[in-house]
Amino acid sequence: MTTAPTPLVVVGDALLDHDLCGRAERLAPDAPVPVVHGTRRSSRPGGAALAACLAAADGRPVTLVTALGSDAASDTLRELLADRVGLVEVPLEGSLSSKTRVLAGDRPLLRLDDGEGRAREATQEAVSTIAAADGILVADYGRGTADVLRDALTHATAPVVWDPHVRGRPPVPGVRLATPSAQEARAFARQLSDGDSGDAAGLRTAARDARALVAAWRAQAVAVTLGERGALLSHGETPLLVPTPAAATGDPCGAGDRFAAAAAGLIADGALTEAAVQAAVHAATRYVAEGGARAVAVADEPETVAQPPADGDTTADAVRTAARVRAAGGTVVAAGGCFDLLHAGHVALLQAARRAGDCLVVCVNSDDSVRRRKGDGRPLVPAADRVRVLRALECVDAVAVFDEDTPERILGELRPHIWAKGGDYARTELPEQPLVESWGGQVLLLPYLDGRSTTGLARRAALAPTPTGGRTR
Structure with a gap:
């Protein structure tokens, strides 16, 4: 008998992402910059909204708790999320953050960022949603949603997976798993050790940082994501290296969200942390191979296929x-x-x-x-x-x-x-x-x-x- 996937609550900062993808085959005559032509524009959920959509694509019910406002970007994101995930809003001060990437094939050439909106305050509906959750993923992008709901997250009874951001605060004590990238783990560890230096890409540095963060954050485990090398899982002692199953070349944007969403869902289902991290590495590898975030994008002008x-x-x-x-x-x-x-x-x-x-x-x-x-x-x-x-x-x-x-x-x-x-x-x-x-x-x-x-x-x-x-x- 197959058990239905456990519902997941994703808490964090939603973004709106745009991609302008074309071909770059020559440089401009008036400056040493590539000329991109034949561009196609697409829009997609970003940040915590992307993590929520990826979790929903695994076949589980997902509720996204995030800050949205009355601006055009917020309205567009609501449309993109319709019929994908449930939505619980907290008020947003300012306009929703969005970013536009200009790409030639898989290679990003330029990124434009707009909007600096931040979550203003918690709501009773958001607090109740967290309290009733069976599994929680915090996708913190440093724009305040996790901050205004920190007390509710501290007292949550469901297992919490926390994907931190250097612009945000550390996870609440007791999370089941934290999932920083190697660069994020290095930045947080430096804050603990007064500027200690180290190679963010090295396994020895990642292991030392993970061990320090397990203790400082009082987390049950920390998985440092290493890109094409996989992930390093630490409970505070000898770490476990989980390699990628195959080399995957492609656009890695959103791979961290794919990893965190897969791990959080499986932990909510009752999987052991080691098994969840291994499956999450495989999910992130396949995600990159299949086109990354652009595979979930919606073309602004539908093409005839x-x-x-x-x-x-x-x-x-x-x-x-x-x-x-x-x-x-x-x-x-x-x-x-x-x-x-x-x-x-x-x-x-x-x-x-x-x-x-x-x-x-x-x-x-x-x-x-x-x-x-x-x-x-x-x-x-x-x-x-x-x-x-x-x-x-x-x-x-x-x-x-x-x-x-x-x-x-x-x-x-x-x-x-x-x-x-x-x-x-x-x-x-x-x-x-x-x-x-x-x-x-x-x-x-x-x-x-x-x-x-x-x-x-x-x-x-x-x-x-x-x-x-x-x-x-």
Whole structure:
């Protein structure tokens, strides 16, 4: 029996974020600055509002307690949050903080900040919401919401995860988990030790800072997030390093919110802190790989998107995944094959392909396609099972099934930036190469483990003696 996710209350400062994303291919003639053209503007919840939306995307009921006012930015954010999360407002003094990023692909070039509004006071509804909560995430962005509700948070009976900000105050005593970044942990630790210096990126420094913060904040645990290196969890003694499952390149904006939201939700569900942190590292890694915060953005001018093909749910999902990552400026990688009896050579190839971009779509031959290519005795494993095994791999983001002998049709739908093939194709002319290059994509050869093949595995299995001394049939 599956238990429904525990409702979560997110307390903190909501922001309104805008992205202007385009291409930068030359410098301006009158100044050494890039010229960004072909821009698309999108808006999305930011700060605590982003954390709340990410928690809701996990399938749990979420209530956001935040400060909003009567300004235009607050009204826009209310519209973006509608039907995503419940909203409990405290009054805002001034206008809602918003930021606008100008990006070329995944690379931020400039950020513009507006609005310095701060939470003015608590309300009885906000206090009651915190008191009745089953799980709490504090996403403090230093704009006063956590401050005006500090007394209610101090007396909360639910487990509290606190994501601090250097502009804000330390967590209340007794939180289950605090989740500063390495830079934030270093800044807070300096305040405790009169300017002690150290390398914010070093594991030794992060471990020392986490230990100091556990004691100073009287927190049950502190998880220092380390970006692509994962997170370091400390209960005040020997720390636990939780590495990322795979290298993920992309826009990291909001990865800390994704980490904190995942950890808070799982702790509310009753998970051990260690298990929650490990799952949160995996969630943050996948979040970056899938386009980051822009994946939850709403375009200010909706684009016309081609409908995905109706040849199977996994294939339609693969087309949507590729379109989402491409729209966010990420790199789509595709790889293909029969993948009948998945072996170490397949896994090594797929892991290398995933590291080449921001998402990996695997194109799989259907049963009829495999039979035409390999003979009547194949496939050994039906397509539905092959798809299920591939989707279980951490490095695979989506799977598409094609029925033709070669994958040109599905490649035309996916339009990947990179079509990855094993190094054993180095001297082979690929029929799909001209198609991939027609939209500016490229074929990339990756190392392949020698001596691994499905045919070889099947032959050895067939010749293996049975317990009675015969051969398998």
